[in-house]
Every structure is written in C-alpha cells, then in structure tokens.
Amino acid sequence: MSGREPSWPAGPADLEGLLRDLAPQALGALVRRYGRGLFDACEDAVQEALLAAATQWPADGVPQNPRGWLVTVAGRRLTDTVRSEVARRRREDALALATPQSALLGPAPDATSPADRDDSLQLLFLCCHPDLSAPSRIALTLRAVGGLTTAQIAAAFLVPESTMAQRISRAKQTVRTAGLPARRLPEGLAEVRQVLYLIFNEGYASSGGDALTAPALSTEAIRLARLLLRLAPDDAETAGLLALMLLTDARRPARTGPAGELVPLADQDRSRWDSALVDEGVALISRTLPRGRVGPYQVQAAIAAVHDEAPDAKSTDWPQILALYDVLAGFGENPFVTLNRAVALAMTDGPEAGLAALAPLEADRRLARHHRLFATRAHLLELLGDPSAGGVYREAARRATSAPERRHLTEQARRLEAGADPDRT
Structure with a gap:
C-alpha cells in the first residue's frame, strides 16, 4: 500500500479506463482467494474498492501497485462484511474466513505483490460456465468482467431491469453451486470467444428495438476481446x-x-x-x-x-469472398454461412445461382422463417427483375424484429412498387 506517484497524471477518462481494466483482475483474485461461494460478496467488495479508488486516487495519487491496492481494500471490505454476517447469524465457526482455495483458480497470491498474476481469464471462464445458458453467460460476463450495471445490460437487451437482475442472480447461483468444469484450454477459450462474439453481434445489429446498433455492447465486446488476446496472446482464433x-x-x-x-x-x-x-x-x-x-x-x-x-x-473481390465462404462452410453446417455464401455466389455467377443456393434453407427450421432469408431472396429476385420481389420484401419486413430493419425492408418494397430502378449491384 506504500509508494505513490506524486499526482494523477491523466484525466478522468484515463482513470475510469484504468479502473475498468483492473476491476475483473481484482474480482478474479478475490474469487480465487475466498471461493465461488462468495461470488456476490466479492463483487460487492470490489465495487466498494473501486469507489474508494475513484475518490482517493485523484487527490492522493495512484499507488505503485494499483491492482494490489484494490485487492487489499476489497479483501478488507469482504472480511468486514462476512464477519458481520457471521456475528449476526451466530455461525462464526462455520462461516469464518479461513482463506479457502478455489479449485478452479488455484492458490491465493499476496495481494500487494507486483508479480500477482492476472485472474481475468479465469474469471471469464467462470462467467462462461458450460452449465449457464448463452443469455446468462452474456449477462454475467458483462456484469462481472465488463463492469456494466444491471440497468445498462437490461437497456441494451431491451428487457426490464428486474428481469435482467433475476437472470444475473440465477447465473451467480449456478456458478456458486455447479461443479467445476473439467475443460481448460482450448475449450474454455472457445466458450469465452462465443460469448464475446454474441455480445458484439447484439451491439452491431440489435435484435430488437428502435435503434439499429447498441454501440456500448460492441465497444465492450472489443475491449474484452483485447483483454482475452492479451491473456492468451498465442491463440490465433482469439486474434x-x-x-x-x-x-x-x-x-x-x-x-x-x-x-x-x-x-x-x-x-x-x-x-x-x-x-x-x-x-x-x-x-x-x-x-x-x-x-x-x-x-x-x-x-x-x-x-x-x-x-x-x-x-x-x-x-x-467476390470470387475471393466466395472461396473464403467455401472454407468457412468446411468447419460445419451453418445456415447463416449458407445464406451469406449464396449472396457471394450470386455476385460471381449471377442471381439465379444465388437463388438456387438459397433453396435448401427453406426447409431449415433455424432460418426458414427468418427475415434475413426473405430479404436476401427479395434482393436476388430484384436483381433478376422479378415483380414478386416487392412482396417478398414486405414479408421480410413483417418478420423483422428490429425497427430500422423493418423500415428499410418496407421502403424497398415501396420503391419497387413505385417502379424505381432495381439495379443495386
């Protein structure tokens, strides 16, 4: 805790960025030290430590080891909280802190040591536990690692804050009680990557609501992907x-x-x-x-x-894109890859070829009723000059859940019905 820089050398935004980077490291260290059973209490203690840092560091200077400072302060807050709870419940013997070790996260470090390892990767593994559903993994990752508030996460996913709070609470309960997953690298990294990919996609193209994008989510996904690559620098898929x-x-x-x-x-x-x-x-x-x-x-x-x-x-270079989609299709059957490949095929071999490639998707339950299939078919029909394209655009608009996409598709239908030039190549 000793040794400080003489003053805070940067602005509030830099301090906020530093604290956001340190928050998952501090939380991971506490969870490793005190166990998953105290996940909620660890998170609360870290939030209190972050608040203390935001108040004290601008005036007193940043500690030489800011991560160690946060872990130490959060650990003291957690100790005080648990001791108070123990006293209230009269179960001091059962609940007293004995610095139990988490089997997932390994032995506890010296919180003030500059050589402390970064526990952010293990925290990401924990939040992406295989027993959690995809929505729960996303919510818990954004809350525990991303530092977003429950209200921010709820707003991004267009659900009531109470609903999101329940989802996060259930996820934490699962983490507390579920058996430790046997998987490590690379399976654990694959699960984390999938969650970050889903977060980014929701931010880049919101699945519902009046806004096309949710920049806070895509920005946070990029930040966490940078963190993941820093923690696993040799993983090509993370890159x-x-x-x-x-x-x-x-x-x-x-x-x-x-x-x-x-x-x-x-x-x-x-x-x-x-x-x-x-x-x-x-x-x-x-x-x-x-x-x-x-x-x-x-x-x-x-x-x-x-x-x-x-x-x-x-x-x-559509031929190159088509060749890359052929490679991508080799990793496993995916209807959205088939859909996108059909577009690339249409751009290289003509819209008739693209429409033929779309035909099998009409029997695929995952995509048969999806607005993107109808929108793509409408576009290819438009390129052919087929008068049915307008009606297919309208059907795509009816199925779209995002208001901007619905308005765009409706406008395409109106444009064709008004006799506008269909050439959009």
Whole structure:
C-alpha cells in the first residue's frame, strides 16, 4: 500500500479506463482467494474498492501497485462484511474466513505483490460456465468482467431491469453451486470467444428495438476481446475474433443515415469507415493467418478484410469472398454461412445461382422463417427483375424484429412498387 506517484497524471477518462481494466483482475483474485461461494460478496467488495479508488486516487495519487491496492481494500471490505454476517447469524465457526482455495483458480497470491498474476481469464471462464445458458453467460460476463450495471445490460437487451437482475442472480447461483468444469484450454477459450462474439453481434445489429446498433455492447465486446488476446496472446482464433470485430465495427459510422435509417453495405459512404480500425484489423489477421491452423473466426475476419479493403462496392473481390465462404462452410453446417455464401455466389455467377443456393434453407427450421432469408431472396429476385420481389420484401419486413430493419425492408418494397430502378449491384 506504500509508494505513490506524486499526482494523477491523466484525466478522468484515463482513470475510469484504468479502473475498468483492473476491476475483473481484482474480482478474479478475490474469487480465487475466498471461493465461488462468495461470488456476490466479492463483487460487492470490489465495487466498494473501486469507489474508494475513484475518490482517493485523484487527490492522493495512484499507488505503485494499483491492482494490489484494490485487492487489499476489497479483501478488507469482504472480511468486514462476512464477519458481520457471521456475528449476526451466530455461525462464526462455520462461516469464518479461513482463506479457502478455489479449485478452479488455484492458490491465493499476496495481494500487494507486483508479480500477482492476472485472474481475468479465469474469471471469464467462470462467467462462461458450460452449465449457464448463452443469455446468462452474456449477462454475467458483462456484469462481472465488463463492469456494466444491471440497468445498462437490461437497456441494451431491451428487457426490464428486474428481469435482467433475476437472470444475473440465477447465473451467480449456478456458478456458486455447479461443479467445476473439467475443460481448460482450448475449450474454455472457445466458450469465452462465443460469448464475446454474441455480445458484439447484439451491439452491431440489435435484435430488437428502435435503434439499429447498441454501440456500448460492441465497444465492450472489443475491449474484452483485447483483454482475452492479451491473456492468451498465442491463440490465433482469439486474434481472429478481435480482427473480425475491428473490421466489422469500422463500418458502423456509415451503417445509418441522418434519420437513423439502415444503409446497406453496398450503399455506404466508405469515407466514413474508421480507417484506423480497418488498418488494425487487416494487420492483425495478416499476422495471424500464416501462423498455423486456421479457424472460423479467422476466415470471417478475412472475409471482412476483403470487403473493407475494396474502395467501393463494385471493386469487391467476390470470387475471393466466395472461396473464403467455401472454407468457412468446411468447419460445419451453418445456415447463416449458407445464406451469406449464396449472396457471394450470386455476385460471381449471377442471381439465379444465388437463388438456387438459397433453396435448401427453406426447409431449415433455424432460418426458414427468418427475415434475413426473405430479404436476401427479395434482393436476388430484384436483381433478376422479378415483380414478386416487392412482396417478398414486405414479408421480410413483417418478420423483422428490429425497427430500422423493418423500415428499410418496407421502403424497398415501396420503391419497387413505385417502379424505381432495381439495379443495386
């Protein structure tokens, strides 16, 4: 706890960023030290320590070991809380803190040691426990690792705060009582990557509501993916996931018009794309692909890079994209991969070929009623000049759950019905 920098050298935003980075490390250390059974109490203690740091550090200076400071203060708060509870329940022998070790997280460190290991990866594993449902994994990860409040998470997923609070509470209960998963790397990393991918997708294309995107979620997913890559720097698929996020999120400024309307990729003003994110994503996937075994996130990132490097829509290298989708399809049957491959096929071999590739999806329960299947079919029919395209656009709009997507698809139907030029290649 001794030894401080003479003053806080940066602004409030930098302090907030530092605390957000340190929060999961402190929580992971406490959970490792005191066990999963005190997960809620550990989280509360860390929040109190963060509040104390936000109050004291700007005035007193940042400790030489800020992580150790947070762990120590949070540990004291947790000890006080548990001792008070023990006294109230008169069960001091049963509940007294004896620094039990968590089998998942290993032996406890010296909280003030600069050599403390970062427990964020293990905390991510814990939040992505295989016994949790995907929504519960996402919610718990955003709460415990991302530091978002329950209200923020509820708002992002368009559910009442009470509903999200119950979901998080049930997830914590599962973590407290579930047996420890036998899996480690790479299975554990795969589960974490999937959760971060789902968080990013919800942020980049909201599944419901009046807004097309939820930037806070996609931004948080990118931050956590950077953290994961820092913790597992040799994992090529984690690098691929981060590259995919960067290359996709780079387009977000151009995805909506002045009134918040959806702007398709082909119509976007590419000068509005974030070139820094594009450059970082391209560099990352370029370093990753030659290193060894290729996985699906790396292939998706390569597809995104081909799109992002094209100066305009007509310059897109569709044959390369089609070849990459063929590689992606080799990782396992996925209806959305089939859908996207059909678009690439249409752009290389013509809309008739794309429509033929869509046909098997009509019998796939996972996609047969999805608005994206109808929207894609409508687009390809439009390219053919088929007069039924307008009606298919309307059916796609009826099935869409996102208001911006619904308005966009309805507008496409109106445009065709008004006799507008269908050429959108």
